[in-house]
Amino acid sequence: MNKWKERNRPNRLEKRFEFDTYNSTRDFLDRLGEHSEAVKRFPDISFGKTYVNITLRPENEVEDAQLKEADRQFAAEIDGLLD
Numbered sequence: 473m474n475k476w477k478e479r480n481r482p483n484r485l486e487k488r489f490e491f492d493t494y495n496s497t498r499d500f501l502d503r504l505g506e507h508s509e510a511v512k513r514f515p516d517i518s519f520g521k522t523y524v525n526i527t528l529r530p531e532n533e534v535e536d537a538q539l540k541e542a543d544r545q546f547a548a549e550i551d552g553l554l555d
Contacts, residue, residue: 476528476547483539485528485547489554494521503553513546526550 476485491497501517501524508514516527528547530537 487526489524491522
């Protein structure tokens with residue numbers, strides 16, 4: 473599995489998830505939506521038939537906010553949503 477990429481300007485984590493079928497993509501998006509609602513944290517998402525791109529910005533939304541352990545933990549939780 474590929475790792476989250478840490479980017480700057482603005483600070484963020486990014487990852488692309490790829491799937492074999494549209495149904496697998498949809499199932500992952502449904503789990504992600506449920507988890508995001510439960511923890512009240514909402515990543516930026518773009519997706520196509522067999523992929524999902526996720527961008528996580530620092531939980532603290534002030535300018536030049538730094539990534540913290542809570543942001544990395546949320547990324548790990550997203551990884552845990554895979555089948």
